[in-house]
Amino acid sequence: MAGHSPTVDSKTLWGGGFSPFNxxxxxxxxxxxxxxxxxxxxxxxISYGFMRHSFAESWPVAExxxxxxxxxxxxxxxxxxxxxxxxxxxxxxxxxxxxxxxHRMDKKNVIKWMAWTIVGGLVFVGSxxxxxxxxxxxxxxxxxxxxxxxxxxxxxxAKESLYLPGKELVMISGAEATAMMKGGVEVYGANLxxxxxxxxxxxxxxxxxxxxxxxxxxxxVVLNFVIFVNVLKGTYEKRGHYEMxxxxxxxxxxxxxxxxxxxxxxxxx
Amino acid sequence: MDFDRTAEYxxxxxxxxxxxxxxxxxxxxxxxxGITGVEVTLGLVWQDMGLAWxxxxxxxxxLTLIKxxxxxxxxxxxxxxxxxxxxxVALPYLVxxxxxIVMMLTxxxxxxxxxxxx
Numbered sequence: 001m002a003g004h005s006p007t008v009d010s011k012t013l014w015g016g017g018f019s020p021f022n023x024x025x026x027x028x029x030x031x032x033x034x035x036x037x038x039x040x041x042x043x044x045x046i047s048y049g050f051m052r053h054s055f056a057e058s059w060p061v062a063e064x065x066x067x068x069x070x071x072x073x074x075x076x077x078x079x080x081x082x083x084x085x086x087x088x089x090x091x092x093x094x095x096x097x098x099x100x101x102x103h104r105m106d107k108k109n110v111i112k113w114m115a116w117t118i119v120g121g122l123v124f125v126g127s128x129x130x131x132x133x134x135x136x137x138x139x140x141x142x143x144x145x146x147x148x149x150x151x152x153x154x155x156x157x158a159k160e161s162l163y164l165p166g167k168e169l170v171m172i173s174g175a176e177a178t179a180m181m182k183g184g185v186e187v188y189g190a191n192l193x194x195x196x197x198x199x200x201x202x203x204x205x206x207x208x209x210x211x212x213x214x215x216x217x218x219x220x221v222v223l224n225f226v227i228f229v230n231v232l233k234g235t236y237e238k239r240g241h242y243e244m245x246x247x248x249x250x251x252x253x254x255x256x257x258x259x260x261x262x263x264x265x266x267x268x269x
Numbered sequence: 270m271d272f273d274r275t276a277e278y279x280x281x282x283x284x285x286x287x288x289x290x291x292x293x294x295x296x297x298x299x300x301x302x303g304i305t306g307v308e309v310t311l312g313l314v315w316q317d318m319g320l321a322w323x324x325x326x327x328x329x330x331x332l333t334l335i336k337x338x339x340x341x342x343x344x345x346x347x348x349x350x351x352x353x354x355x356x357x358v359a360l361p362y363l364v365x366x367x368x369x370i371v372m373m374l375t376x377x378x379x380x381x382x383x384x385x386x387x
Contacts, residue, residue: 021354024275031358042366046373053377063312082309089305093298096344100290103282241279253344257337264333268312269326 030247034254037216041258044212045265048205058165060198062267068134081267084127085259088217091120092256095224099249102242107231110245114228117252121221128214135206138189143196147183151198159186165198206266213262216255223248297343304332 013020021028052059063077070080094116101109144152144162152162152172161173162181172180187196195203227248236242282290308329315325342348347355 019278020351021357022278022351023354024278026275027278028354031354035358035362038362039365042369046369049370050373050377053374054380056381078309078312082305085305086302089298089301092301092340092344093294096294097291100287100294103280103290104284104287105281106287239276241276241281243275243279246280250345253340256344257340260333260336260340264308264329268308268329 024243027243027247027250030250034250037254038258041209041212041261044205044209045261048209048265051201051205055199055201058199060195060202065135065197065202066131066267068131070130078267080127080131081263084124084131085263087120087124087127088256088259091117091124092253094120095249095252099242099246102236102245105237105242107234107237110231110236110242111228114224114231114245118221118224118228121217121224121252125214125217125221128210128217132207132210135203136189136191138187138196142186142188144181145185145187145194146180151187151196152180209262209266213255213258216258220248220252220255223251293343297339300339301336304336308332 019025019028023031066081067075067077068080069076094113098110098113098117101113141154141157141159144154144159146152150165152164155161155163155171155173161171161177164170164172187194189196190200190203190206192204192207193200197203227244230236230244231242236244311325311328315322347358
């Protein structure tokens with residue numbers, strides 16, 4: 001890209017007085033922070049993978065858990081999360097367009113694209129809140145927790161026969177079901193200790209991973225807003241460059257990047 | 270205020286170059302959107318189409334890595350940084366990530382085959 005210094009031999013490059021990376025201190029630190037943050041998210045996703053493989057048979061299928069869509073009835077697996085992904089990709093594009101406008105010192109367009117990025121971020125956070133609401137409240141029918149903690153699903157609203165957890169549907173009914181249900185409780189929705197869709201661990205990971213990511217989106221919106229105000233005030237116009245926009249841009253793209261992985265490993269795979 | 274001499278390393282470009290860059294940005298947007306569309310469609314139809322789950326799973330993972338590459342390389346601009354900077358950022362992460370994934374799969378599959386954690 002334009003603006004880079006001409007190529008120099010490595011001796012001159014590492015000879016001092018100039019960043020051998022040809023990147024400013026602030027931007028390097030943003031990158032190093034993002035690498036460390038990537039480790040944190042990897043830790044979360046890898047521990048998720050560990051538990052999932054350990055409980056391969058009884059792990060809930062995300063497609064059957066997140067089936068709601070606003071203003072629509074019935075089952076719509078993947079649709080809502082696809083919309084959320086689209087919103088985040090879109091806001092990534094507006095962010096990179098703001099950075100590009102900054103390179104041309106085009107204040108008007110920086111303002112326009114940053115404003116859209118902030119809107120996209122807020123819509124995404126709102127969507128996540130909506131998804132949490134539905135996950136916490138669960139279904140009308142609920143599920144049943146046996147004495148040993150196993151979650152079984154009702155076959156129908158009569159609540160007399162049930163399905164055992166697992167890939168293949170095993171139905172238990174009649175006296176056998178009554179005996180099995182003895183001492184158990186009905187459960188609705190999900191929290192950190194109970195999950196009507198199956199293993200509580202699934203709920204724990206859902207809350208922690210999407211919660212940690214949502215916190216990142218939210219702080220990204222705050223950072224973007226602070227920089228947006230500075231752009232409006234003309235701080236960077238005066239400074240002669242819009243590198244701050246580039247730095248928050250890096251953070252914002254990283255948030256999108258993490259979502260790409262969360263989307264795949266939590267919802268698709 | 271410019272104590273870290275940011276101005277020396279700042280990227281600027283002309284109107285003309287900006288035009289080309291915006292084009293790239295939108296092309297990559299369509300790539301990302303297209304991949305996401307393929308992923309969602311595949312997620313909805315793979316059972317009806319009778320595809321093997323392992324094939325679908327690996328398709329998802331490969332498509333995800335392609336998406337990640339485009340975001341980091343182009344939107345985060347890493348592709349156009351100096352080589353030594355690319356290595357300084359990407360290598361430590363990739364080495365540890367691969368190591369952790371290998372460890373995780375080895376241990377989790379072992380535990381799964383030996384009657385779980387409980």
